[in-house]
Amino acid sequence: MKIQRSRRRIASVMCAGVLVAGLTACGSSDESGGSTAPSADESALGVPNKATGTPVTFGFISAGAGQTINTVDEIKGGQAAVDYANEYLGGVGGHPIALKVCETLDVPATATDCANQMVSEGVSAVLGGAIGVVDSVIPVLAPAGIPLILHNAPTQMGLTTPGVFSIFNSLSLFGGPAAWAQEEGMKRVDQVVIAVPAAQGAAKIGETLFKNAGLQVNTTSIPPGTADMSPQIASAAEADPDLYHIAGSSDFCTSALKAIKTLSPQANVAIIDRCITPGSSSAIPGGYEGVKVSTSANLNPGSDSAMLFTAVLAKYGDGATVSSMTSTGYSSALGAINALNAANIADVTSAGVMAGMKSAPPTELPNSGGIMFQCNGKQIAFSPNTCSTDGILATADQVGNLTDFQRIPADPALYTMDGS
Structure with missing residues (x-):
């Protein structure tokens, strides 16, 4: 397995969307270092091809x-992509x-x-990033035959419901x-997980x-709210794990990192990107330095994908930041949109979009560092709805900026469950 790297640096943005079993997205951050304003370089947009x-x-x-969440920039990112496609890609x-x-x-009822x-509107498809209450959306859209196309849909219903x-x-x-640890020859991992049902359910998948x-x-x-995790980490350290993998809210991760870096300062640590918040590094011995971060986007500013992203936001983003x-x-x-156009879609009804997504050839996922997706139901054995297998791993500096983005190619055999 060859890990592909990109070493340019960008300030990390601190939200992974939803965790595997339905932890909701964290709010966006406006603190310094959390995001950057897009720069305008319209040459990156290509040649106009207006939809007619x-x-x-x-x-x-x-x-x-x-009240507790803000995904307005997620919406602005989706709208910017559509506006760009309408003017430069011939729409769909x-x-x-x-x-x-x-x-x-x-709120489930609102969802x-x-x-x-x-x-009621008769839409041909529903798009989205990571809907924290996706299980309140799917039972309505699926019987209506309307495809739901998300960045990630990690609940059991999202992983398995057709459409x-x-x-x-x-x-x-x-x-x-897991793939990185295997590549590095590690033998033991301790998952440090916040004790709430969603995270503990996710950890069961992680164990597998x-x-x-x-x-x-x-x-x-x-338990959430545990300020001093020294007793729990000391107990975990008795098994001498090669890797600690932390999943939880940002305050939970800060407490866990503080205990791990105090008791096992040489240990390898991996976290999810929602663990990092600007300013939290001061509470952690050595900050986030050297911590591996599992993330959902490679925003390496030197890549063609990121240059297109910033140009699209500068022109259509309505003030949204690069995050x-x-x-x-x-x-x-x-x-x-790219997948449907690659499928040469002619029927833009919901049935046509559904068929187009299933028949589209491998397509590059924007802002992924080269990850390809194909929604033919064959990427992961127990989840026909997941269209790609690779992950993205980065390395944090002391204050939480990310560098050394790595695409982690994963053998689909990694994603097998008992009986799958």
Whole structure:
């Protein structure tokens, strides 16, 4: 297995979307270092190719601006991708796309209402980044035959319900570190997980993936709000793990990192990107220096994909910043449009879009460092809805900036469950 690297640096943005079993997305950050304003270089946009056919309506569902969450930039990223496609890519199959946006506020009943609005509107597809209450959307859209195309849909319902497409492998938040640990010859991993049902359910999947990579696994569950995790980490350290893998909220991860770096300063540590928040490094011995970060976007500023992303945001982004939050909406929308155009879609009804997504050839996922996706149901054995296998791993500096982005190619055999 060859790990592909990109060493340019960009400030990390601190939200992974949703964790594997349905942890909701974190809010966007406005602190220094959390995101950057896009720069305008219209030459990166290419040659204009304006869509001239009859309009087709796609939906876009996201949490939006709620009391504890803000995914407005995710929506702006999706809208920017659609506006760019309408002017430069011929829309979808030559048809300009009108985007109907609905905000769930991360409330299940509101999410169901959003889905019902999409059915009433007769949209041809619903796009989105990472919907924290996706299980309230799927039961409405699936019977109506409306495809739901998301950046990631990591709940059990999202992984298996026909008509849902997850173009990024959200399971790679565990599978990426597992493949990396296997590559490095590690033998033991301790998962440090926040003791809430969603995270503990995710950790069960993580245990399987690490075991598939040949590692012995222990899971240390710690209640939320535990300020001093020294006793739990000291107990875990008795087994001398080669790697600690941390999954939880940013404050949980900060406490876990503080204990690990105090008790086992030489240990390898991997975290999910939502663990990092600007300013938290001061509470961690040595900060985030050297920590591996499992992320959903490679925003290496020197890449063609990132240059296109910043140019699109500068022209169409309505003030959205260059961040993983914005990229989640942008990548899902542009990835879907590119796949449908690669399938030479002519029928832009919901049935035509459904068929187009299933028949599209391998397509590059925007802002991924070269990850390809194909929604033919054959990428991961137990999850026909997951359209790619590779993960993205980066290395953090002391304050949490990411560098050395690595695409982690994963053998599909890594993603097998008992009986799959």
